[in-house]
Amino acid sequence: MNIRLMCFLVLLLLLTADSARMRGGRRRGGRRRNRIGSPRFIFYTSPSRREYYDNPNGARILKSSHFDYEFYLGHKIVFLCVAMGDPRPRITWFKNGVELFYHPFFQITERLHGKNKLKSKLEITPATQMDSGTYECQANNKYAVDRRAFKADF
Structure with a gap:
């Protein structure tokens, strides 16, 4: 060598x-x-x-979906993001760098777990070719921002 x-x-x-x-x-x-x-x-x-x-109170993502996600056309796509922080973080979803506001085939549900923990789930039903791309969940509060990316392909 x-x-x-x-x-x-x-x-x-x-x-x-x-x-x-x-x-x-x-x-x-x-x-x-x-x-x-x-x-x-x-x-x-x-x-x-x-x-x-x-900062120990900063937003951080504790649990998230697997990075590489393969889906079948016509089935459901589900992404999960669990974040914690004090104050409780806000979770925002992005697709290919653009924030997701409204789409007729997706639904975002949030559930509180205790005082400082939030679980957010993004569901897309039915999945089409246009749904492939890079999805991100971002958790943020006044102390920190944490992001996770997921690649979806059929």
Whole structure:
């Protein structure tokens, strides 16, 4: 193995381990994930930035649908998003980057779970070719915004 390649791999490993340690914040389940599932590394320059970005009252998505969703034409598509925060977050749905307001074939239902938890479900019945695309749920309150993306294809 080439010595330069080996040095590069060791350096990359050290930077990855160091950034995970410096990140602080949430510690449930290891690395934080961004909306497409790859690791997100955050370097804080000051303690005030850490307090803002890792606020324990900030909105965060606890549970969401699987990223890659395959559906059958004419059947139902269901996306799930459960968020928590204090104050309770608001959940907004997007398709291909555009907020979903109204469509004759979809329905959004929300259910409260306790004081600070919200469950939102997006159902599309019947599914057509036009329903394929990238869907996102966004949970936000005054402290933070969290997003998850779902890719739907038939």
